[in-house]
Amino acid sequence: MIVALIVACEVGFWVLLAAGLALRYLAKMPKTSAAVLLCEPILELVLFVATAVDLKNGAEPDWKHGLAAVYIGFTVVMGHRTIKWVDTRVAHRFAGGPPPVKKPRYGSARTAYEWKEAGRWISAAGIAIALLQAAVWYVGDGGDVESLRAWQHRMLFVIGINVIIALTYTIWPKEAPSGTGEKERSGTDVEERSRTWPSMSKR
Template sequence: MVVGLIIACEVAFWVLLAAGLALRYVFRMPRLGLALLLCEPLLEVVLFAVTAIDLRNGAEPDWRHGLAAVYIGFTVGLGHSTVRWADARVAHRFAGGPPPVRPPKYGRARAVHEWRVAGRWTVAALVAAALLQAALWYVGGHGDTGSLRAWQQRMLWVIGINAVIAVSYTLFPKREPKRVPPGEPAGEPEREQAKMR
């Protein structure tokens, strides 16, 4: 039941997102579209309540309950940026909005961007870990809680991987390629001139 509800929440997330953006930009009903988009967090509340009820009714805590906590955490940490990403593209395509801003590719700006992305993933993982810990306390000593602890360890990996990526862009920033002035051949000018002689 929990897995089916997670799938239903994921489908509902994208359906609400598509419907809300269509109402805002295609059908010119911005308030109704915004109301639909604001319903997105209700999906997580429903999933949280059903998971808690399932555990309270004596269900053995397993990977499904852990997956529900992870799904809620990732929606909290990444859902808003996903909605913003989609909103910018639909506004540009259907409402004459400005082109979506692409992430920077080089230097310090790229490092800052990677730290922001890592921050969102860290929030997602921490919320999931906190929900998993709440489930562990809720269940107490009853039942096998190893699968919930395993999900917590995976959340630490998520944080660690994102931190490593951000640190790598900070310590080893990608440099913008040098631009060749107009009229000058690409490559090393000295070698090109030597060949011509």
């Protein structure tokens, strides 16, 4: 049941996102589209409650409960960013919005970008670890929590990998080829540009 619910939540996320975009750019109903997108967190809440109820009813904690915690952690952190990513591209394609800004490729701008990306993944993994720990405490000493601990170890691995990737760009920053004259944008520049267009996420 838990796996099916995870799949349903993922499908529901994209259905709500598509509905929100259609309401804004096709039906010209921005307030209604924002209301639809506000339903997104309900999916994670439903999954969280269902997982807790399943454990309360005596189900042995296994990889499915761990996967639910990981899914919630990552959608909490990445969900809003995914909505903005899709919204920016749809706005550019259908509503005359500015083109999406590409990630910087060189120098300090790329280093800052990589640390921001690492921060998002670390935050998502951290939330997952906290939810997994809550499940461990919920099950108590009498239950088998080995599968939940295994998921925590995987999340620590995710954190470590992202820190290493960001550190490589800090220690060995990627330099632009000489003579290209390419102007890099920092993460702040990207945020400033996004504020010039009324994105769905701000309505």
